[in-house]
Amino acid sequence: KQEVTQIPAALSVPEGENLVLNCSFTDSAIYNLQWFRQDPGKGLTSLLLIQSSQREQTSGRLNASLDKSSGRSTLYIAASQPGDSATYLCAVSPPGGGNKLTFGTGTQLKVEL
C-alpha cells in the first residue's frame, strides 16, 4: 500500500526566505505527483503536476522536483511572502493514472512579516 509522508508537519519562516517542503512515498511505481495548496476552510488548489517521466516542473516562484527512484519530491518556494501561508499537500497517483490519489498529511506553512 502506497504511503506518502510530508516532513515537517509545520514550518514558520520570515518573509523573503527561500524554503523547501519535502514529500516522500514508499512505492516508486507512480503515474504522476501533484502538489496542492489548501487555505483554511477551503478546497485544494493544484500548484504543480509532475509526470513520472519528468524531473521537475516550474511555475513562477515554485519549483517541484521528482526523484522517483528514491521516492522523493521537493517543492521549492523562492522569496516567500505572507500570502504563501497555507497548508501544502503532495499526492501521488498509481500506474495507469486516474484520480486515485494517495495524499500526504501536509505541511502547514506560515510566512511571517
Added chain:
Amino acid sequence: NAGVTQTPKFQVLKTGQSMTLQCAQDMNHEYMSWYRQDPGMGLRLIHYSVGAGITDQGEVPNGYNVSRSTTEDFPLRLLSAAPSQTSVYFCASSYGRWKGISGANVLTFGAGSRLTVL
C-alpha cells in the same frame, strides 16, 4: 466556468439519517472522485469514477454509495449516518486521457462539504 460545485456546504445530521452530497462539474472531465479529510489523516479516497456508468471503491468506501449516470454529476450518498462520518468531504474531477498540455490533467477540487453527525 463554474468548475466543481458541491452542495451543501454545511450539514448536520442525526445518527441513522441518510443524505446525499451533490457534486457537479462543467469541464467535461471523465474522472470524478470523492475524498474525506480528517485531522491528522489527510485526504482519503472514498469512491471514484472513470466515466458515466462506471464507479469503483477507494480506500474508505463503507457506509457510502455513489452512482454516475451523467458525465457532469457524481453524488455521494450516506445510507445511515454515523458519528465516524463527521468529516469534510471533497469532490474532485480531472481529464482521463493525458492531454500533453501543462496543467491540463490536474485534479480540480470543489470547495468542500462539512458534515457533522450527532
